[in-house]
Amino acid sequence: MTLEIGLIHYLVLGAILFALGIIGVVTRRNAVGVLISIEIILNAANLNLIAFAKHAAKGLALPGLQGSAGLDGQVFAIFIILLAACEAALALAIIITIFNRFGSIEVDYANTMSG
Amino acid sequence: MTAAPQSIMPLLTQMTFIVPELMLAVAIVVVIACDMFLPREKSWQCGWVALAGLGIAAMDAVYLWNVTSGRMLGGPARLFWGMVSADNFAMFFKLMFLAGAGVTILLSLRSAELTRMRSGEYYALLLTATMASCFMASSSNMLMLYLALETLSLPSYVLAGYRKSDRQAAEASLKYILFGAVSSGVMLYGLSLLYGLAGSLDYAAITRIATVNYPVFIVTMIFLIAGFGFKMSAAPFHFWAPDVYEGAPTPITAYLSVVSKMAGFAAIMRLLAPYFSMTTIAPYFDAARGMLGRQFDLTSIFWLLAVLTMTLGNFTALRQTNIKRLLAYSSIAHAGYMLTAFVAHNKDAFSAVMFYLIIYFIMNFGMFAAVTFIYNRTGSFQISDWRGLFYRSPIVVVCMGILLVSLIGLPPTAGFVGKWKLFVAVVEEGQRSASPWFFYSLVLIALANSVVSLYYYVGIIKQMCFYEPGEKLANFRFNTTQKLAMLCFAAPIIALQINWQPLSRFVERGMGAARQAVIMIIPMTTHQNQTLRAAEKTHGPQAFDIRHTGDHPC
Numbered sequence: 216m217t218l219e220i221g222l223i224h225y226l227v228l229g230a231i232l233f234a235l236g237i238i239g240v241v242t243r244r245n246a247v248g249v250l251i252s253i254e255i256i257l258n259a260a261n262l263n264l265i266a267f268a269k270h271a272a273k274g275l276a277l278p279g280l281q282g283s284a285g286l287d288g289q290v291f292a293i294f295i296i297l298l299a300a301c302e303a304a305l306a307l308a309i310i311i312t313i314f315n316r317f318g319s320i321e322v323d324y325a326n327t328m329s330g
Numbered sequence: 331m332t333a334a335p336q337s338i339m340p341l342l343t344q345m346t347f348i349v350p351e352l353m354l355a356v357a358i359v360v361v362i363a364c365d366m367f368l369p370r371e372k373s374w375q376c377g378w379v380a381l382a383g384l385g386i387a388a389m390d391a392v393y394l395w396n397v398t399s400g401r402m403l404g405g406p407a408r409l410f411w412g413m414v415s416a417d418n419f420a421m422f423f424k425l426m427f428l429a430g431a432g433v434t435i436l437l438s439l440r441s442a443e444l445t446r447m448r449s450g451e452y453y454a455l456l457l458t459a460t461m462a463s464c465f466m467a468s469s470s471n472m473l474m475l476y477l478a479l480e481t482l483s484l485p486s487y488v489l490a491g492y493r494k495s496d497r498q499a500a501e502a503s504l505k506y507i508l509f510g511a512v513s514s515g516v517m518l519y520g521l522s523l524l525y526g527l528a529g530s531l532d533y534a535a536i537t538r539i540a541t542v543n544y545p546v547f548i549v550t551m552i553f554l555i556a557g558f559g560f561k562m563s564a565a566p567f568h569f570w571a572p573d574v575y576e577g578a579p580t581p582i583t584a585y586l587s588v589v590s591k592m593a594g595f596a597a598i599m600r601l602l603a604p605y606f607s608m609t610t611i612a613p614y615f616d617a618a619r620g621m622l623g624r625q626f627d628l629t630s631i632f633w634l635l636a637v638l639t640m641t642l643g644n645f646t647a648l649r650q651t652n653i654k655r656l657l658a659y660s661s662i663a664h665a666g667y668m669l670t671a672f673v674a675h676n677k678d679a680f681s682a683v684m685f686y687l688i689i690y691f692i693m694n695f696g697m698f699a700a701v702t703f704i705y706n707r708t709g710s711f712q713i714s715d716w717r718g719l720f721y722r723s724p725i726v727v728v729c730m731g732i733l734l735v736s737l738i739g740l741p742p743t744a745g746f747v748g749k750w751k752l753f754v755a756v757v758e759e760g761q762r763s764a765s766p767w768f769f770y771s772l773v774l775i776a777l778a779n780s781v782v783s784l785y786y787y788v789g790i791i792k793q794m795c796f797y798e799p800g801e802k803l804a805n806f807r808f809n810t811t812q813k814l815a816m817l818c819f820a821a822p823i824i825a826l827q828i829n830w831q832p833l834s835r836f837v838e839r840g841m842g843a844a845r846q847a848v849i850m851i852i853p854m855t856t857h858q859n860q861t862l863r864a865a866e867k868t869h870g871p872q873a874f875d876i877r878h879t880g881d882h883p884c
Binding site: 226229233236237240246249250253256257259260261263264266267287288290291294295298301302305306309310312313315316317322325326327328329 | 472473476477480484487488491494496497498500501502503504505507508511512515516518519521522523525526530531572573576577
């Protein structure tokens, strides 16, 4: 029996990735680890967008909301990849500054302000 | 590409509506170029170049303000295939952002925190953030919204940590980028679901989901509110705010607390305008146990968000000793007050938010200007170091007193008018509603919160007036420019209490055009409703359920 891979599979995978990302953000103490988790969240959204662009957009598009709705999701995904790269570059630069000031990239060390 | 009414204007004509942003883009390049030719100790002069760019952009925004509120709107209000809106609502916020960036640059030029630093990039980044907030206020497509939000966030992260030799600044920057990236990621996940469910990235599309499957709509909106809540610093997405406000240079703190927050409010107001103008939403939980005799819906979420934000902000502010942290919590509390308007979600409430934002703009920039000036001479952000300031400079302390009373929201100031308008809008919605206590309780909580805030704001006044000047204020005095600046902030606060009609009319004009944009969406929405009804007749109520579309052959 062949298993047909439909939209729902992509969405479930996206949801799992999203949950893993959130768990990573909450539990990781290393700033780079948090950054990786954030990238996973972004990729969960990417996966959703692409899956929807392929499967759902055509099925859902109603008169008045038509057009090249299918392409929107893919375009969005490309923009996200771009912005994720920008964000990663920036975050790494900031992490280097943190290392210079605190001698560690554990987020717990860089926690002098509170209250 | 989208649901927007297709524009018949040629592209070049459409470009004229984003000239303020284009001007800022040019100014960014010019500032960077100037920075290359100026030696390090003179690079602060880039600030004046940036200011000139802002001035030109603002002049054009004023011109467009008149264009978009005139008959010109006979043409479609949305440009570039529905990506951005050109209406008075957008222009209103663009004017505020440009003014806010101008004040920030003037403060930066006067701030001792930024001297001896290479500052060309600083102003270029500030202009980039401003350009992005302008786009955020006018975006009417989720892709545009996300791009604008990120373009606003990325320079903000750098600016927060601009004093990079400082430990606190580095920490502020790290916290800001981690919180920001997570919340924008969560929002993005919500956007991706919204896109799939609606089949379009257009704002108008969200009403489709609300009419078909309300619970799913609520879930996606919760994801989205994470992103906006971060920008608005609404609890529980506010954790970054106090630390970033403390570590960032004071002018940037002011910028984040005013312009960045306003951008968040502008974007969410535009995003939700089509939803709030809907008359029907899908019947959802059959036995929904709501709050205070009301079904659980999006307004209930805003109720919780508003109450949590203002209570947390005010009560945590009580034990702050650092003025920047105190103002951070105060700005969180004010976000809470403004969120009450989303519970009322009528036209009056939205105009009240815009009205309040203008007053908030003056109050907060005024307070942060005072903080900058005092830091320049004392090198301290501790409120206890402000002791006896009154005996050094009565005029400035009176101005600060006016600003603080306005932040509390007491009568002889504009802060009272702003809060009055906000709460009246909520109460009036309650009178029309079947469950009035849902609205009344919110106003009561907000009033109780205002009383709490009295304590810490008056505490500052007490420190300034009822103690002998401390050693840090031994030779302290404000110069004439600083006194004039403080008077410029305090005078409108009193003047607007005496006569707020001009400002009200300004806000009404901004709101009026926004309503027109909403009206443009309504025919489409009713059309969608009809289509949906027809589809439901043939396919049954599950016609647009997500599982159904999953099986759709492709």
